Structures are given as structure tokens and as C-alpha cells.
Amino acid sequence: MAIWANESGADKKLTIKIQGRFDFSAHQEFRDAYEKANAKPDGYVVDMSETTYLDSSALGMLLLLRDHAGGDTSHIEIVNCNNDVKKILTISNFEQLFTIK
Amino acid sequence: MEAQKNLIDLDPDAEVALKVLIADDNDSDRLLLTTIVQNAGHQVFAVANGQDAVNAFNDNRPDIVLLDAMMPIMDGFQAAEHITDLAGEEAIPIVFLTSLKDAASLAKCLDAGGTDFLSKPYNRLILAAKIRALGRLRKLQLLVRMQRDRLAIHHDHLIREQEVAKRVFDNIAHPGCVNSPNMKAHLSPMAVFNGDMVLAARKPDGGMFVLIGDFTGHGLPAAIGAMPASEIFYGMTNKGFSLQEIISEINKKLSNILPVGVFCCCALVDFSFDRNIIQIWAGGLPELFLYRGADKSLSKADAIEAVGSKHLPLGVLSPQRFNSDVQVFEMRQGDRLYLWTDGILEAGDDKGDMFGEDRLKTVFLKNTTIDVMFDEILGAVDQFTGRQEQDDDHTLVEVKMVTQTEFDTYFGEKKQEKVSAESVGPMAWEFKYTLRPQSLKVFNPLPLLTHMLMEVPGLRNHSSKLYTILAELYSNALEHGVLGINSSLKSSSQGFAEYYRQREQALNSDFKGFVTFTLTHRAEPDGGALVIRVEDSGLGFDYANIEQNLSGNDGYCGRGIPLLLSMCRRFEYFDSGNKVEAEFEWRFA
Numbered sequence: 154m155a156i157w158a159n160e161s162g163a164d165k166k167l168t169i170k171i172q173g174r175f176d177f178s179a180h181q182e183f184r185d186a187y188e189k190a191n192a193k194p195d196g197y198v199v200d201m202s203e204t205t206y207l208d209s210s211a212l213g214m215l216l217l218l219r220d221h222a223g224g225d226t227s228h229i230e231i232v233n234c235n236n237d238v239k240k241i242l243t244i245s246n247f248e249q250l251f252t253i254k
Numbered sequence: 255m256e257a258q259k260n261l262i263d264l265d266p267d268a269e270v271a272l273k274v275l276i277a278d279d280n281d282s283d284r285l286l287l288t289t290i291v292q293n294a295g296h297q298v299f300a301v302a303n304g305q306d307a308v309n310a311f312n313d314n315r316p317d318i319v320l321l322d323a324m325m326p327i328m329d330g331f332q333a334a335e336h337i338t339d340l341a342g343e344e345a346i347p348i349v350f351l352t353s354l355k356d357a358a359s360l361a362k363c364l365d366a367g368g369t370d371f372l373s374k375p376y377n378r379l380i381l382a383a384k385i386r387a388l389g390r391l392r393k394l395q396l397l398v399r400m401q402r403d404r405l406a407i408h409h410d411h412l413i414r415e416q417e418v419a420k421r422v423f424d425n426i427a428h429p430g431c432v433n434s435p436n437m438k439a440h441l442s443p444m445a446v447f448n449g450d451m452v453l454a455a456r457k458p459d460g461g462m463f464v465l466i467g468d469f470t471g472h473g474l475p476a477a478i479g480a481m482p483a484s485e486i487f488y489g490m491t492n493k494g495f496s497l498q499e500i501i502s503e504i505n506k507k508l509s510n511i512l513p514v515g516v517f518c519c520c521a522l523v524d525f526s527f528d529r530n531i532i533q534i535w536a537g538g539l540p541e542l543f544l545y546r547g548a549d550k551s552l553s554k555a556d557a558i559e560a561v562g563s564k565h566l567p568l569g570v571l572s573p574q575r576f577n578s579d580v581q582v583f584e585m586r587q588g589d590r591l592y593l594w595t596d597g598i599l600e601a602g603d604d605k606g607d608m609f610g611e612d613r614l615k616t617v618f619l620k621n622t623t624i625d626v627m628f629d630e631i632l633g634a635v636d637q638f639t640g641r642q643e644q645d646d647d648h649t650l651v652e653v654k655m656v657t658q659t660e661f662d663t664y665f666g667e668k669k670q671e672k673v674s675a676e677s678v679g680p681m682a683w684e685f686k687y688t689l690r691p692q693s694l695k696v697f698n699p700l701p702l703l704t705h706m707l708m709e710v711p712g713l714r715n716h717s718s719k720l721y722t723i724l725a726e727l728y729s730n731a732l733e734h735g736v737l738g739i740n741s742s743l744k745s746s747s748q749g750f751a752e753y754y755r756q757r758e759q760a761l762n763s764d765f766k767g768f769v770t771f772t773l774t775h776r777a778e779p780d781g782g783a784l785v786i787r788v789e790d791s792g793l794g795f796d797y798a799n800i801e802q803n804l805s806g807n808d809g810y811c812g813r814g815i816p817l818l819l820s821m822c823r824r825f826e827y828f829d830s831g832n833k834v835e836a837e838f839e840w841r842f843a
Contacts, residue, residue, distance in 0.1 A: 209468075209470040209471075209519070209596070210470060210471060210515075212470070212517075213470050213471075213514075213515030213516060213517065214515060216514055216515045216517070216570065217514050217515040220514040220515075225572075225575070244538065244539070244540055244541075244562075244563060245519070245538040245563075245566065245567060246537065246538065246563060246564065246565055246566045247566070249566055250566065250570070
């Protein structure tokens with residue numbers, strides 16, 4: 154498991170990419186990725202292209218990110234999910250809180 | 255123990271006085287060695303043979319042992335064996351002293367349990383350095399052992415705390431009527447601490463609520479949310495609140511108390527045995543299965559109806575954004591609902607594969623006797639994971655649809671509260687309560703009314719009946735009276751879902767009208783009587799010849815009138831049929 158955060162200049166969005174399993178062991182690293190970002194970004198992109206699996210504590214971490222980003226006023230996209238990951242997000246009805254692509 | 259403590263507390267590089275046991279049969283060698291070690295600041299116990307060495311070890315518990323390999327009475331190798339035994343789980347460094355130089359002899363020293371060997375003649379510098387090194391080794395070993403013991407104490411402590419917590423938890427989050435014969439439930443013995451819960455309660459109207467919940471995480475943080483959820487579930491069920499009200503309240507509580515990121519995947523199901531329908535609110539759980547195995551015209555695959563979660567888990571959304579909409583399903587006798595948490599689907603084998611949906615479905619397709627389905631599912635999961643039932647981590651519930659009559663027999667006669675002429679409570683009173691459209695839209699008056707009736711001890715023994723009477727009269731007044739929904743819809747087999755759709759739509763539209771309850775209670779010579787009068791603003795209905803026409807498929811259908819007639823000593827409609835009086839009597843026990 155590894156996490157990269159990357160602020161792209163043009164649209165001022167913070168992209169967080171999670172590699173491998175996204176579970177409780179990623180807790181601190183995931184938090185650091187958005188808490189240590191410099192300026193407050195306009196939005197967040199969680200890139201799951203290399204995420205193989207996520208568990209319920211990962212869902213919890215996504216909710217923490219959403220809270221950090223302003224709760225109901227946040228703009229968070231979750232992109233490039235594989236089928237397993239998408240299914241877990243769908244079962245939990247997370248599309249009601251996040252833009253899932 | 256004191257000496258050991260000093261060893262550990264000191265700076266690892268600091269010089270520490272050690273207790274050193276020296277066994278050598280050669281007097282001059284022994285004296286030389288003793289002098290060198292004492293001069294280095296250590297305490298020495300010196301003996302001349304293996305047997306004395308073992309005894310001295312036992313008496314003095316030295317930190318390091320230096321043993322001459324060749325000694326009379328008992329040689330160094332034998333002595334090392336005894337000392338190792340005596341030391342038990344303490345690893346005491348043993349150094350063999352030998353004048354032998356060949357590799358095989360030196361290797362033998364280590365094979366016999368020695369930590370190191372020291373060749374004669376002794377070099378003062380090397381000897382002192384070696385003892386310092388062994389002192390560090392000894393210190394490290396003591397530290398590890400002490401930490402291990404501390405961990406063990408903490409662990410025991412934690413287990414005891416969890417046992418106490420579990421007892422408290424079990425008292426609050428008790429399983430209710432999970433043992434009803436139409437229900438099977440499997441929970442891991444330590445389910446509290448994997449965050450799963452199963453609750454079941456008989457509703458005052460004779461139906462049943464079943465709740466399955468799965469909190470994120472493990473341990474106490476996961477268990478803690480189950481307690482308020484359970485209290486709300488049982489408390490509100492008892493008072494006659496609806497599914498929507500209960501699930502909204504649990505969500506409100508959990509969203510207030512749980513930290514962001516902790517939530518509860520949950521399904522709450524309302525079984526109405528008298529109407530053969532179930533209502534499901536599900537959030538964040540994998541698809542549940544409604545299995546219509548009783549219908550032989552369906553193929554096995556078609557008999558499975560998967561019910562997906564339509565909502566976010568509990569505790570995620572604020573009360574303002576929470577959605578309590580339910581899915582309504584018609585049921586037949588023998589249909590079964592299977593509820594599970596993701597523990598079943600995610601049960602892993604030793605290769606890290608998950609049990610998954612396909613394997614679960616296969617169990618249903620292969621099943622030949624529906625009564626063993628439940629055990630077959632658990633068996634298949636255990637077989638897949640290769641684990642025993644005791645250490646599993648999954649939760650499974652099966653509920654069978656039965657007739658109201660059968661369900662009622664599970665509970666028998668409720669224990670009657672003794673009511674005598676001295677303990678009658680408020681006997682002579684009247685209460686009038688009118689609900690107008692805004693209240694009719696958002697408020698359920700039944701818990702309030704039931705609560706008031708329960709102030710009369712003589713009525714408490716009849717809470718279910720009274721709740722049923724109030725509930726039937728209220729839904730007739732609101733739905734058929736004020737909202738004007740045709741009751742005959744409920745007679746057709748597909749009608750119920752349509753009925754609920756229309757009800758929802760009508761409630762959300764603009765409407766005018768009212769429902770008025772007038773409750774009058776009075777004392778009678780051997781008990782009391784309650785008159786429930788309900789009036790609505792609707793058009794009423796043709797209630798003439800009501801008793802002759804009860805079986806017919808006309809306007810009375812679906813109003814629950816036969817049931818009410820059986821419960822009340824008087825039951826009468828007035829005017830256009832928009833006023834009704836139900837008189838209920840109770841007697842001293």
C-alpha cells in the first residue's frame with residue numbers, strides 16, 4: 154500500500170492516489186495526504202486506478218476526507234475504480250456523497 | 255528482582271555490577287579468574303566442581319555463569335544442562351572455560367548450551383569485555399521478559415474489562431425475541447467486539463421488527479454504538495413507533511455520537527404477519543435475499559429476489575438529510591428473508607479468496623430442503639474458510655413468514671399485572687386530540703396515545719390490543735377518510751405496494767382535513783371501560799349491514815373490522831361512516 158498526493162496547477166485540485174489495498178493500515182498516510190496539502194484546494198480527486206480492494210475502514214477514511222473538505226459543500230471525485238472497488242462503494246450508496254467515475 | 259530491576263533501569267551502556275558464578279577445579283585458574291572479574295566491579299561466587307556450581311546457581315541466581323568444561327564430580331556440560339533447567343525461561347549466559355583448542359571441542363561447548371567459550375590462558379582485557387557484552391545480553395533478555403509480562407497483564411486486564419463490558423452490553427443489547435420459532439440467527443460468540451448486532455422485537459400490533467447491524471471497525475469502538483441503537487430500538491418498538499421513526503431516531507443518535515468515519519451498515523425489517531407484507535430499510539449492507547422457495551411454480555433461481563440497500567449506512571447523514579424510505583414486499587406463508595453482514599461474503603480462506611456472492615447463491619440453488627438452508631449456508635462458509643464455528647466472524651439471520659395466529663402462539667399469555675380496586679390509577683378522564691394536515695404529515699400520534707392509556711394499570715395488560723385498535727382506527731381515518739384512498743386496493747395481491755405508493759403520494763400533496771381522537775375512560779363495578787372515538791373529515795362509507803357483509807369484497811375490505819369486532823365489546827359507526835366508536839372493557843384480576 155502506498156499513497157501519493159499531487160496538486161495539479163491548472164484546476165487546483167488535490168489528487169490522492171492509493172496503490173494496493175486501501176484499509177486501516179493506510180489511515181495515517183491517507184490523512185497526511187490531505188492534511189499536509191499546502192493551500193486549500195478547490196476540490197479533491199481520489200484516484201483508485203491502482204487500488205485493489207477497500208474495506209469499511211477505508212469508507213470511513215473517505216468520510217473523514219469529506220468532512221475535512223467541508224462536508225455537504227465538499228467536492229470529491231473518486232475515479233478509475235475497478236469493479237470490486239466500485240461495487241463496495243455502490244453497496245454503501247457512497248454515490249450519494251461522492252462523485253464516482 | 256531488585257537487582258534485575260536495576261539492570262534494566264540503567265543506561266544500556268553504563269557499567270553494571272553483575273553476579274558472576276565461576277566454576278573451575280583448578281585453584282590457581284579459579285583465583286585468577288575471580289580476581290579479574292572482581293576487579294572489573296562484579297560480585298563473584300566461586301566453586302570447584304559442577305555439582306557445587308548447580309547448587310550455587312540455585313542459591314545465588316547469578317547473571318552470568320562461567321564453567322570449566324572438565325571438572326570432577328560433575329563436568330561443565332552436565333552442570334550447564336542442570337543450570338539451564340533451573341533457569342527455566344530465563345536465558346542465563348553460560349560461558350565454557352577450556353584449554354582445548356580444537357574446533358570440535360569448542361563447538362561442543364556451544365552445542366551443550368553454552369553462549370560462548372573462553373580459552374585458557376585468560377586475557378584480562380578480553381575477559382572483562384566479554385563479561386560486559388554478556389551483561390548487555392542479559393539486560394536485554396530481562397527487558398524483553400518484563401515487557402512480555404507487562405503485556406500479559408495488560409492483556410488479561412483487557413479481557414476482564416471486555417467480559418464486564420460484554421455483560422453490560424448483553425443486558426442492554428439483548429437479542430429480544432430472536433428465539434422466535436420462525437427465526438434463526440447466528441452471531442459470533444464475541445460478536446459484540448466485531449461490531450455486529452441482531453435485535454428482534456414483537457411490535458404492539460402483533461408484527462415483528464428485526465434489525466441487523468454492522469458497525470465499522472472492531473473492539474470497543476464498534477461495540478459502543480450498538481448500545482444506544484439497541485435502547486432506541488426496543489424502547490420505541492415497545493411504544494408503538496413506526497419503522498421510519500425508529501430508523502430515523504437511531505440515525506440521529508448515531509450521527510450525533512459516532513465520530514466521522516464510523517458508521518453502521520444496517521437493515522431494519524418490519525414483518526406484518528396479518529397483512530403478509532414486509533417493509534425493509536437497508537443502508538450499506540450487501541444484497542439481502544428474499545427466498546420464495548414455498549412457491550413451487552418458481553425455478554430456484556427465480557425464487558431468489560435480491561434486495562439491495564438503497565441508503566447510506568446509519569450515522570453518516572445528518573437528520574436533515576436522512577432518508578427513511580422503505581421498500582415494501584408482499585410475502586407468502588413460508589417465504590423467507592435472509593439477512594447477513596459482509597462477514598459472510600468476505601469470509602476468507604487461507605489463500606485470501608473471499609466466499610463471495612456466487613458461492614452463496616450456489617448454496618441456494620443446491621438446496622433441496624428449505625428448513626436446512628440456514629445450516630447449509632453456515633456450513634458452506636465454514637467449509638470454505640476451513641475454520642470452526644467458534645472463531646468465525648459472520649452474522650446470518652433467517653426469518654420465515656408465518657400466519658399471525660402462528661406468530662401469536664409463540665408468545666403465549668403475557669404475564670398479567672395484578673390490578674385491584676386499590677391500585678386502579680386514573681379512572682375517570684376524557685381526552686380529545688385533533689391532528690390537522692401539517693401534523694398528519696409529520697407526526698405519528700399512536701405512541702403518545704398509547705403512553706397515556708398505559709397510565710391506567712388496568713389497561714396495561716391489554717397494550718397490544720389497544721395499540722391495534724388505535725392503529726387500525728387511525729389508519730382508516732387518515733388513509734380512507736382524510737386522504738380518500740380506496741381500501742379495496744388492499745384486497746388484490748399486487749395492491750399493497752400500490753396502496754403504499756398512493757399513501758406516500760397523498761401525504762406529500764396538499765390536503766385539507768383532520769382526525770380527532772376522543773378517549774374516555776370510566777370506572778365500572780368490577781373494572782373499567784375505555785371508549786375510543788375517532789372522527790375524520792372524510793366522506794365516510796356505507797356501513798349499513800356491516801356484519802352481514804364482512805366477507806364480501808366491498809368498501810369495508812381492508813379496514814380490519816373483523817379484528818376490531820373481536821376485541822371490543824361495542825363497535826359502532828355513526829353519521830356517514832366518518833365517526834366510529836370502539837368500547838373496550840377490562841376487569842380486576
